Amino acid sequence: MREQGQSLDAQVIPRSFLSLLPSQAGKQLAQETLAHILDLPEVRRDLYLEVLQGWLEANGSWDQTSKNIDLHRNSVRRHIAAIGEVLNKDLNRADVRQELYLALTFRSMS
Numbered sequence: 001m002r003e004q005g006q007s008l009d010a011q012v013i014p015r016s017f018l019s020l021l022p023s024q025a026g027k028q029l030a031q032e033t034l035a036h037i038l039d040l041p042e043v044r045r046d047l048y049l050e051v052l053q054g055w056l057e058a059n060g061s062w063d064q065t066s067k068n069i070d071l072h073r074n075s076v077r078r079h080i081a082a083i084g085e086v087l088n089k090d091l092n093r094a095d096v097r098q099e100l101y102l103a104l105t106f107r108s109m110s
Contacts (some may be wrong), residue, residue: 026106033103036086048086049104051079056101 031038037048050069055076058064066073084091091097 023106023109026102027109030103030106033099034087034107036088037083040086048079048083051076052083052100053104055080056097056104060097 034049037045037052039045040048051065051071054069055061055065058068062073062076065071065076069076071079080091087100089096089100091100
């Protein structure tokens with residue numbers, strides 16, 4: 001805002017949980033949250049990130065995830081189970097899914 005010589009109007013700022021955390025801090029938390037996946041070999045890492053993102057965006061629907069990412073539903077289930085093990089997290093918990101969704105969102109921000 002200083003560079004543009006403008007004032008900040010709080011009523012114009014979009015209100016969301018994502019907007020509450022500065023971008024750099026969110027990216028750092030995302031790196032920490034997803035660290036065990038990010039440390040995997042590239043092919044496995046990319047697959048797990050795609051499956052996790054697709055599954056979260058499909059609200060945990062195996063069939064919808066399968067359709068969206070063009071992967072058999074049993075493969076989706078197997079990969080989600082493996083992702084849970086790699087992260088040592090219970091993906092059946094809503095708070096865990098929310099944290100992972102936010103981490104993936106921050107990771108994809110420029």
